[in-house]
Amino acid sequence: MDEQFETSHQLFHSFCIRPDFSFEIQGKDEEVILVLRQHPIVALNWFFNVILFLILLVIVNLVFAGLLNPQQQFFTNFLTVALILSYFWFNLVTYHFNVGIVTNKRVIDLDFQIFGLREFTIADLGRIEDITTKSAGFFQSLFNYGDVFIQTAGTEANVEYHRVPKPTEVTSIINKLIEK
Template identity: 30%
Template sequence: MVPLDSLKIGRDEIFKGQQENEEYICFFRHHWIDILRELIYFIIFLTLITILIVKIGEIQGVLRGNREIKLFFFTGFLGITVFMHRFFIKILNYFINVGIITDRRVIDHKRSLFFVDSMDSIDMAQIQNIEKIQNGVLPSILRFGDIKLYLTASDSIKTFHRIPNARFHFREINRKREARQRALRRGLRREQEPPEAQKEQKPEQKEIPEEKIAQPY
């Protein structure tokens, strides 16, 4: 049998910043439509590169003795280099920016490849209301939308934009929010009870008559 202590979830077991006994539910990124424009530009770029490779012989003939066209191609080469770096940085930033849902918190981890690394944590008990926004043709077909969290501690609103499968994540946050708030209310009522009511009543033990006790031979 596995001891109960070994089943407890330790700190930083699944993700960095995880608390003890905090149950990990799921994580999410922005919808892939966020990088659709970059992918289209990349496909166009690959098409142009393919054409240049096929026509390399003709291009070399044009470049001979023509400084203006050489300068133009050199500028284009620099532009291609900048575009490639920008494309791969955006792709990496897309994958490392995540949101995490646990049984206690909703965590927004914003990160970039070089300069940004911030983490915002919202306790489930502080969420007053949840709103899912999925308006338009593309959000309905591709099943993405925005999720707004209205907080009780202040008038602030936390919005997660373009979340894939917004209905699933909305349902998970709502369930964990209700479970977290119920657990806190039970704990608060238990603290407000008098000490006499908190003591567990032991079951009465019935006395066994002496004649019913088996005597040893």
């Protein structure tokens, strides 16, 4: 057990060190060191879009109230709200289930698509050749989030964590695990 990493959790569990967490393809002697999700600030974009669409729906209902009969208005509103809620649900599921996992043996990128498609990208720590951190732009600098690109040797797929909190700390943790 690596005592150098203290347990901690960030808002919305977007950056968790030593969480009480297990996953489907975890090995018997494999210990989860870090779990990553996109920074919560990224979710504000689609959350505000949902609010904007709902406000626009109310405005459209007020402006065009006399053009449709009540049944047509109900059907149109029902369909519009269903589309808005579907957009919200899709983004919520994508945000929650797209997870980066760093263990004492591997780095794993789990991408979940809304229709049940799961994509695992896995790299053994010993096969990692380069780790690049990219944090560009005003908001990424202000809120301390960015991308972490992990290049591996040979034909293994590279692992990428997009818009995760504290990308330099993620890189530091992975480098410490590689050195062991």
